[in-house]
Amino acid sequence: MASLIALRHLRSFVAVADTGSFTRAAERLFLTQSSLSATIHQLEEDVGVKLFERTTRSVTLTPAARHLHRQAAGVLAQFDAIVSDLKSLALQAQGHLRIAAAPSVLAWLVVPALPRFQADCPAVTLSVREGGAAEIERRVRDGEVDFGLTSRLSDYDGLDYTPLLQDRYGVVCSPDHPLAQQVGELGWSEVSAYKRDLVGLASDTQVGSVHRSTLQRFDLAEYREEVSSSPSLYPMLELGGRLCILPALTASTHQLETLPFRPLGTPVLYRELFLVTRNIRSLSGTAQALLDALMGVLATRRLPQGVQPAQAAFSQHRTAPGSAPGA
Incomplete structure (x- = not known):
């Protein structure tokens, strides 16, 4: 018998797992709590395993749910990235890109890379936020920016850190x-x-x-x-x-x-300075275009005394649309 599981089931499951609450998950998804509960019940019926232990005060993931959570989040992230890339192609790479960078990286690397990026993606607008490592890591983790360029300070589990300089x-x-x-x-x-x-x-x-x-x-x-x-x-x-x-x-x-x-x-x-990305989402085409421009500057510009490139390179993140980072 064919599975009846759809993306809405996975989105509902991930929302409950992320928030630890059917009420907050329903608010996030703009659903009624009864509708969300019915969707989760359908998912449990289809896979034949219980996913949540519910009490009047809390929602706890079962071992099966913990196993499913990361995989489901990755599937959704890849699907969203594919849709985003298709929309970018349809709009001829129009859109808005958001990044965050340490002040020194912004001045030495990002600004010199902008002419090439703007030549490749003339319809894309860009917002750059500068700040300390803690702020930049938080912005990447919370999805406020597409990627960050900073030090590894908080070392969040949900982030990938690719050495840069x-x-x-x-x-x-x-x-x-x-x-x-x-x-x-x-x-x-x-x-x-x-x-x-x-x-x-x-x-x-x-x-x-x-x-x-x-x-x-x-x-x-x-x-x-x-x-x-x-x-x-x-x-x-x-x-x-x-x-x-x-x-x-x-x-x-x-x-x-x-x-x-x-x-x-x-x-x-x-x-050490790193490219910081969320490990459940691949980079969009426009984000990759900016990284290509950054790598171009890094490959041709003379490094200041006392600065050297890290062994890893941005090429680790040159992924096809919808593929997982580092795959």
């Missing part, structure tokens, strides 16, 4: 600062001697949090001043008598490249 930490300082006269690598003890001059970045950035243990080790965890993003650093350092610990790519953007930069010695620290 690696850059080394060093010190940027005001031209009048004593460390500006140093040549070559700086030792952490040399920097800690000027800890009262340190300007820090907020903890929702990878720069501000991941290397915190090293800063504490050298008594550099307390900042004289703190800013929320790297573009704010240049006017602060221009005041004089200040320094900041930064990765090399950041030090080469936002006018900071005009200030002295000295790499830090042992322990040598590196930041």
Whole structure:
């Protein structure tokens, strides 16, 4: 006997599994709760297994439901991507693309890639959000943007992280600062001697949090001043008598490249930057076109000192419409 399972059954199941509530799932799907319950019952009847344990207060997934959840979400994501790509073709690649990027990646990589992308997709509009790693990961996870370019901070299970660039930490300082006269690598003890001059970045950035243990080790965890993003650093350092610990790519953007930069010695620290995508959804054709443009810039532009490409490349995400990322 042929199965009667349809996409509406899978959408209803995934909505209940995601929300843990028939009431909230019905609201998400714009259905009555009785209609949703009937659809779930039809699905359970067809597959011959119970999917939810229901009480007056909670809905719990059975082992069979947990197994089905990821697969069903993937099927729906692939179907939606196919429809999206077909619509894009019908509209001659019209539409709107949304991405989020760390400020240094936006300035050094995204902006130079825009002319090529706009030439390939002239009818596509683009929104770019910059922010700290925590904000960008959340935007990708929640589907607010098509992909992100940032560090791996929260490490969500629902996201894929493809390594893009690696850059080394060093010190940027005001031209009048004593460390500006140093040549070559700086030792952490040399920097800690000027800890009262340190300007820090907020903890929702990878720069501000991941290397915190090293800063504490050298008594550099307390900042004289703190800013929320790297573009704010240049006017602060221009005041004089200040320094900041930064990765090399950041030090080469936002006018900071005009200030002295000295790499830090042992322990040598590196930041990794990633392409961040949702692992249940393949990239659209327009998103892939922007990634192609980004790769073109990365392949031809000279990297700043202390920056190197990661071993993995965006080619891992060159997928056919509707295929799973990395397949």
